[in-house]
Amino acid sequence: MSNIITAKHITKRFTAHTALDDVSVEIPAGSVYGLLGPNGAGKTTLIRVINRITIPDQGEVLFEGKPITEQDIYRIGYLPEERGLYKKMKVGEHAVFLARLKGLSRHEALVRLKDWFVRFGIEDWWNKKVEDLSKGMAQKVQFIVTVLHTPKLLIFDEPFSGFDPINANLLKQEILRLRDQGATVIFSTHNMSSVEEICDHITLINKSKNILSGRVDDIRRSLGNNIFSVQFYGENELLNQGNSAYEIIDMQKDAITDLVTAKIHIEKDSDVRPVISMLNNAVELRSFTEIIPSMNDIFIRAVNGNLK
Amino acid sequence: MRNIGLIIMREFKERVYKKSFIITTLLMPLLLALLSVAPTLIMIYGKGEAKSISVIDNSGIIADRLESDEDVEFVTIPNGDLQEELKKSLESGNFGLLYIGEDIVENPNNIQLYTNSSSSMLIEETITSQIEDIIETERLKAYNIENLKAILEEISVDINLSTFRNDDEESTASSSAMSSLVGIVLGFVLYFFLVIYGSIVMQSIIEEKSSRILEVLVSTVRPFDMMMGKILGVASVAATQIIIWGVLIVAMSAFMLPAIMPDEMMANIEAVQSGADVTAMAASGVDIEVVTAMASVMDTGYIAKIVGLLLVFMVGGFLLYAAMYAAVGASVDEAQDAQQLTTPITIPIILAFIILTMVMNDPNSPLVVWCSMIPFTSPIVMMGRIPSGIPTWEIVLSIILLYLTFIFMVWVAGKIYRVGIFMHGKKPSFKDLYKWMKY
Numbered sequence: 098m099s100n101i102i103t104a105k106h107i108t109k110r111f112t113a114h115t116a117l118d119d120v121s122v123e124i125p126a127g128s129v130y131g132l133l134g135p136n137g138a139g140k141t142t143l144i145r146v147i148n149r150i151t152i153p154d155q156g157e158v159l160f161e162g163k164p165i166t167e168q169d170i171y172r173i174g175y176l177p178e179e180r181g182l183y184k185k186m187k188v189g190e191h192a193v194f195l196a197r198l199k200g201l202s203r204h205e206a207l208v209r210l211k212d213w214f215v216r217f218g219i220e221d222w223w224n225k226k227v228e229d230l231s232k233g234m235a236q237k238v239q240f241i242v243t244v245l246h247t248p249k250l251l252i253f254d255e256p257f258s259g260f261d262p263i264n265a266n267l268l269k270q271e272i273l274r275l276r277d278q279g280a281t282v283i284f285s286t287h288n289m290s291s292v293e294e295i296c297d298h299i300t301l302i303n304k305s306k307n308i309l310s311g312r313v314d315d316i317r318r319s320l321g322n323n324i325f326s327v328q329f330y331g332e333n334e335l336l337n338q339g340n341s342a343y344e345i346i347d348m349q350k351d352a353i354t355d356l357v358t359a360k361i362h363i364e365k366d367s368d369v370r371p372v373i374s375m376l377n378n379a380v381e382l383r384s385f386t387e388i389i390p391s392m393n394d395i396f397i398r399a400v401n402g403n404l405k
Numbered sequence: 406m407r408n409i410g411l412i413i414m415r416e417f418k419e420r421v422y423k424k425s426f427i428i429t430t431l432l433m434p435l436l437l438a439l440l441s442v443a444p445t446l447i448m449i450y451g452k453g454e455a456k457s458i459s460v461i462d463n464s465g466i467i468a469d470r471l472e473s474d475e476d477v478e479f480v481t482i483p484n485g486d487l488q489e490e491l492k493k494s495l496e497s498g499n500f501g502l503l504y505i506g507e508d509i510v511e512n513p514n515n516i517q518l519y520t521n522s523s524s525s526m527l528i529e530e531t532i533t534s535q536i537e538d539i540i541e542t543e544r545l546k547a548y549n550i551e552n553l554k555a556i557l558e559e560i561s562v563d564i565n566l567s568t569f570r571n572d573d574e575e576s577t578a579s580s581s582a583m584s585s586l587v588g589i590v591l592g593f594v595l596y597f598f599l600v601i602y603g604s605i606v607m608q609s610i611i612e613e614k615s616s617r618i619l620e621v622l623v624s625t626v627r628p629f630d631m632m633m634g635k636i637l638g639v640a641s642v643a644a645t646q647i648i649i650w651g652v653l654i655v656a657m658s659a660f661m662l663p664a665i666m667p668d669e670m671m672a673n674i675e676a677v678q679s680g681a682d683v684t685a686m687a688a689s690g691v692d693i694e695v696v697t698a699m700a701s702v703m704d705t706g707y708i709a710k711i712v713g714l715l716l717v718f719m720v721g722g723f724l725l726y727a728a729m730y731a732a733v734g735a736s737v738d739e740a741q742d743a744q745q746l747t748t749p750i751t752i753p754i755i756l757a758f759i760i761l762t763m764v765m766n767d768p769n770s771p772l773v774v775w776c777s778m779i780p781f782t783s784p785i786v787m788m789g790r791i792p793s794g795i796p797t798w799e800i801v802l803s804i805i806l807l808y809l810t811f812i813f814m815v816w817v818a819g820k821i822y823r824v825g826i827f828m829h830g831k832k833p834s835f836k837d838l839y840k841w842m843k844y
Contacts, residue, residue: 112840150623151827167627175624181617185419194415198408198625239621 101126107156116142118305131296132285138302140285176243178254182227189223199246213241253284289392317389324388329380409634416638434653456500461485463507584792585765592761592789602643603730610734628823636727721807722784732818735825757782764789780810
């Protein structure tokens with residue numbers, strides 16, 4: 098899979114601080130790419146650099162392998178974190194204005210907008226004034242306008258802020274749908290559950306540096322502590338028999354169902370299969386699952402500097 | 406370029422379709438017309454009742470000759486006692502009491518006016534001028550010269566100076582009073598135009614910045630295009646307004662003035678316009694100053710030239726100042742913070758305005774000439790000078806300097822704008838702006 102965006106050794110200093118310090122990211126085409134990091138880490142600056150809004154002090158950005166040009170901007174849809182609309186304009190008129198700025202003809206803009214407005218169930222907003230919309234409603238309009246010109250690359254900065262769970266879900270579905278249609282989506286967020294749900298790749302930026310990059314699955318697996326959850330019926334003591342192969346961290350028995358849930362730790366790099374067969378012989382095994390750290394845990398651990 | 410066009414269109418639509426724009430644009434000329442006829446209307450309808458003044462005349466020569474008019478009515482009280490009449494006057498509630506001393510001819514200061522309420526300049530003026538005339542006549546009488554009145558009338562003289570420009574090929578009569586008046590009015594128009602529309606540019610950029618629309622636009626529109634779109638959009642609104650006003654005013658002067666002008670005057674004006682000998686007309690007792698002035702006001706060619714130059718300087722001046730206002734607007738978050746940064750913009754405008762008043766005295770004094778060349782003051786000051794007829798090269802040089810400066814200023818403002826629109830929170834200083842310029 099080729100990379101749609103390759104950012105190499107980007108450094109951007111502002112007068113008082115360094116916003117990006119030698120950050121490199123590779124964004125594979127056709128992926129949903131999460132850009133994570135605490136507030137003020139430099140996510141928005143990185144997005145602006147990719148977008149050609151901010152010029153980096155050092156480093157370069159490649160769009161499909163070639164240095165990014167002004168024309169490439171028309172193939173990017175960008176939804177900024179802080180976003181506004183002209184209050185006095187009518188929703189439809191405003192959407193057409195923004196769509197035309199992105200290079201669509203008036204007619205094309207109208208056709209596509211009608212389609213999206215129907216999909217989002219907001220046809221009757223067309224003649225409303227922007228100032229009458231709630232924040233979430235305005236977000237929907239902004240989202241539509243961002244994706245309207247079917248750009249190859251979509252960049253959403255905090256797309257979920259201001260959305261209720263139902264609309265956030267709608268947004269997730271749309272993001273996945275856009276990916277399936279061939280777009281690449283980059284989004285920054287603090288919403289870790291959404292990362293697990295829809296991101297293929299992530300980059301975690303902390304204090305202006307890229308501290309973690311890769312496929313979500315790989316990262317979660319590699320950062321797992323080899324802790325497994327075991328559920329079985331039987332006596333608690335039975336688990337102790339294979340003591341040498343694993344270490345019991347926690348064990349609880351449900352008083353009503355008699356189901357025992359235990360957490361065990363298996364030495365890194367040791368084989369898991371012998372443990373399973375050992376357990377299978379000892380107890381009536383119901384489940385055996387690896388506890389993979391949530392993105393939330395990884396985020397907190399990474400930011401606090403204890404990944405390993 | 407396409408995007409600049411879209412932004413201009415949006416800006417234009419939003420402002421021109423507003424009710425307030427339509428109302429002010431149509432009402433303003435009406436208001437101006439009303440203002441210009443207001444003094445006459447007030448003269449006709451605003452007359453109060455004549456003020457009644459009791460007069461005690463101990464000299465016996467003044468009271469009979471005082472003439473009452475629509476402002477003052479003199480009531481002579483023969484042999485009145487001052488103290489008693491003062492009381493009576495207060496009770497009757499008239500305007501007041503005038504006391505004239507016995508030796509008024511020898512001692513003209515022996516005269517007092519007691520008023521029951523505040524006095525007025527107009528009434529004092531009427532009284533003194535009448536009494537001065539009476540005393541002068543009395544004193545002249547003492548010399549016993551025959552036919553004095555006739556002699557005086559014969560020597561009295563009233564000069565109308567006919568001014569001509571010597572440098573033009575055909576010397577047309579010009580009126581310096583009229584040119585300086587037109588100049589001041591044009592300078593005024595430019596001054597208000599620059600200040601009002603300049604700050605509209607600033608205000609709306611601040612608004613767009615704080616509502617974060619700029620963030621949305623900036624991904625597809627280059628900041629420079631955004632700024633130029635805004636400036637030109639507001640300019641197109643201003644141009645629309647001025648053109649509407651211009652058409653209304655020209656229509657008024659072309660159709661209404663001839664209609665209300667006396668026929669005789671109109672004939673003279675037409676004579677002047679068609680190049681008649683002004684000196685001959687002056688000799689025949691026509692007030693040549695007024696006629697030439699009116700002739701130039703109704704001369705469409707003259708108006709077209711002035712309006713054309715007005716547009717050139719307006720565009721140049723507006724772009725220059727709007728660029729500066731745009732830079733300030735992009736740098737701050739709230740209108741209150743803009744105060745300090747707009748100082749360097751308002752100072753040259755106000756300076757130009759002050760110098761404009763000096764143009765009236767001498768349109769060619771060194772200070773005025775210099776300021777009509779320096780780009781920051783030139784639009785206003787040059788507009789003040791143009792009606793009095795100045796060499797073409799001066800106008801051309803001034804225009805070239807103005808437009809070069811505006812290109813430079815737009816470039817500088819573009820740099821500040823690009824950085825400023827993303828700066829939130831901190832109020833920038835001039836030092837910051839300088840740094841942004843070099844980014």
